[in-house]
Amino acid sequence: MIPDELLAEARRHVDSGRFFGELAVLVGHPTVSDRPEGRAAIETYLSEVLTPRLAALGCATEVHPNPDPAGGPFLVGTRLESPELPTLLCYGHADVVDGHAGQWSEDRDPWTLTADGDRWYGRGAADNKGQHLITLTALRLLLEHQGALGFNLKFLFETGEEIGSPGLTEFAEQHDELLRADVLIASDGPRLDAATPTLFLGARGSVRIALDVDLRPDAYHSGNWGGLLRNPATTLAGAISCLVDGHGRIQVPELLPERLPETVREALEGVTVANTPGDPVPDEGWGAPGLSPAERLYGWNTLEVLSLGAADIDRPVNAIPGRARAMLQLRYVTGTDVAAVAGAVTKHLAAQGFPMVRVTVESSYRASRTPVEDPWVRWARAVLAELSPGPVALLPSFGGGLPNHVFTDVLGLPTLWLPHSYPGCLQHAPDEHLLAPIAREGLVLATGLFHALGQRALSRSAAPIPRR
Known part of the structure; x- marks a missing residue:
């Protein structure tokens, strides 16, 4: 006692x-x-x-x-x-x-x-x-x-x-x-x-995935060159949607664990997240389907866009930018082959028609x-x-x-x-x-x-x- x-x-x-x-x-x-x-x-x-x-x-x-x-x-x-x-x-x-x-x-x-x-x-x-x-x-x-x-x-x-x-x-x-x-x-x-x-x-572990679409040193008038020159911002948006769709669901199998262990599922049964007054309300239909909010947060992988930009978003001009960049973050649980992330992302983008996207991966804490x-x-x-x-x-x-x-x-x-x-x-x-x-x-x-x-x-x- x-x-x-x-x-x-x-x-x-x-x-x-x-x-x-x-x-x-x-x-x-x-x-x-x-x-x-x-x-x-x-x-x-x-x-x-x-x-x-x-x-x-x-x-x-x-x-x-x-x-x-x-x-x-x-x-x-x-x-x-x-x-x-x-x-x-x-x-x-x-x-x-x-x-x-x-x-x-x-x-x-x-x-x-x-x-x-x-x-x-x-x-x-x-x-x-x-x-x-x-x-x-x-x-x-x-x-x-x-x-x-x-x-x-x-x-x-x-x-x-x-x-x-x-x-x-x-x-x-x-x-x-x-x-x-x-x-x-x-x-x-x-x-x-x-x-x-x-x-x-x-x-969970953390991996940052930088995507860089650097197509040309100059920007070109959108009226004179629109429809003729590949737009790096449009390309980047398409590339991101191939990795994680508009509902937060990861599209690359190599970025996911094989399964949710039964012991983890049992431990998280009945756990309610975002339960403190003032917390944001989890969005319905966001993230991996078939999992509870607690399972998505504590037992599964997520891929989030941390930053995304091209040209001057606050003062746009009528020109096709020459470069667009984004930083994504994979939060991952044990069982994920983090060493294969760079190759898997690069291969997946190339297969979807985006070989021009340069992929750089930087690891942080391991799961x-x-x-x-x-x-x-x-x-x-x-x-x-x-x-x-x-x-x-x-x-x-x-x-x-x-x-x-x-x-x-x-x-x-x-x-x-x-x-x-x-x-x-x-x-x-x-x-x-x-x-x-x-x-x-x-x-x-x-x-x-x-x-x-x-x-x-x-x-x-x-x-x-x-x-x-």
């Missing part, structure tokens, strides 16, 4: 304003990873904010250089209680996106945490400072309550997640012994909605997930169900992108993601915010989950969870 007084202390920590004050300090560091001044702020954040908090957990800490010069350093904290105990790996990212100063409502400063009702505004409040502060605080409350965690702890902080986690894969490969653990429990991304505690097991039937998943889901007065959503994959593959594919770990934000938090945009009720409930859930991990590890009567 999880002690009531421990959970009550987690609630008091938020209700008293202490958590808000601590988060304000974290938000005050402008740790923007794609700016030189942000890199300096990151170093201060690691040394003055995160290192002392890890040390308070009894962790030995070390900052490691990034093997990729495009990325920032890594901070690793390690607490070893006993070699007989399981080892938990936690993860967070210290960096944030640009603050968009001057664009926030009510003239808010992105680097000053401000409260408006239940909304706590500030850059990083939701992504990811508020979330890794919940993890750190839950571990500290547990340690203070019982004098030990009941498991070994390793905590990895990266500083370049917002720029694609450069060097993270290589770092994990080079330091697999340092990061060796039995399970990853981390917090990032949104819940299913503001009211529903959520456990997700991985992430990966822990199997729904993994024993760690069953354990965590049962613990969270005990802690939550309502249902807990289990999502096989998060809809967006995370470096989950580093933990599943490189380190060989089962991954459990317990997010403490929601889809409407405006992360990466002006007015990013953390909801106070989610912070409160999230701290209770995290504290209870860590306590249950320690008790299971210490209990001789409990069936052991398989170690990796």
Whole structure:
């Protein structure tokens, strides 16, 4: 049983304003990873904010250089209680996106945490400072309550997640012994909605597909040359419709998974998406037919047009443009042969009469997930169900992108993601915010989950969870 007084202390920590004050300090560091001044702020954040908090957990800490010069350093904290105990790996990212100063409502400063009702505004409040502060605080409350965690702890902080986690894969490969653990429990991304505690097991991957129709250096008068010269914009529109039709349905079989696994279908049964007031309403008839909205979002592939243009769309002239370009994005689940995307798209377009379209593919995070039937998943889901007065959503994959593959594919770990934000938090945009009720409930859930991990590890009567 999880002690009531421990959970009550987690609630008091938020209700008293202490958590808000601590988060304000974290938000005050402008740790923007794609700016030189942000890199300096990151170093201060690691040394003055995160290192002392890890040390308070009894962790030995070390900052490691990034093997990729495009990325920032890594901070690793390690607490070893006993070699007989399981080892938990936690993860967070210290960096944030640009603050968009001057664009926030009510003239808010992105680097000053401000409260408006239940909304706590500030850059990083939701992504990811508020979330890794919940993890750190839950571990500290547990340690203070019982004098030990009941498991070994390793905590990895990266500083370049917002720029694609450069060097993270290589770092994990080079330091697999340092990061060796039995399970990853981390917090990032949104819940299913503001009211529903959520456990997700991985992430869809992301591939950007650039289409370029560059036919001639000059534009020619549409009255004198229309009907004689191929229009790159018309060509591009036709090419896109061969890849994804006007109803969002992917037309290239190689860009789709073979099937929706039955375990994924069962996990998503009854899951309702876009369930928070203010969310847009999913469009009827859009996307893959025969799938529920949850299956399309968390269990299937989508191909979206991110940008599309030719000439000056705001001030058009009577001329056939010489060039048109578009950027598409494939969000894909495990089972998709992402290495074949460029060739499949090029071949498909040529077969449809569009060999003049140049295709360039750039990969980002790879798709990966822990199997729904993994024993760690069953354990965590049962613990969270005990802690939550309502249902807990289990999502096989998060809809967006995370470096989950580093933990599943490189380190060989089962991954459990317990997010403490929601889809409407405006992360990466002006007015990013953390909801106070989610912070409160999230701290209770995290504290209870860590306590249950320690008790299971210490209990001789409990069936052991398989170690990796």
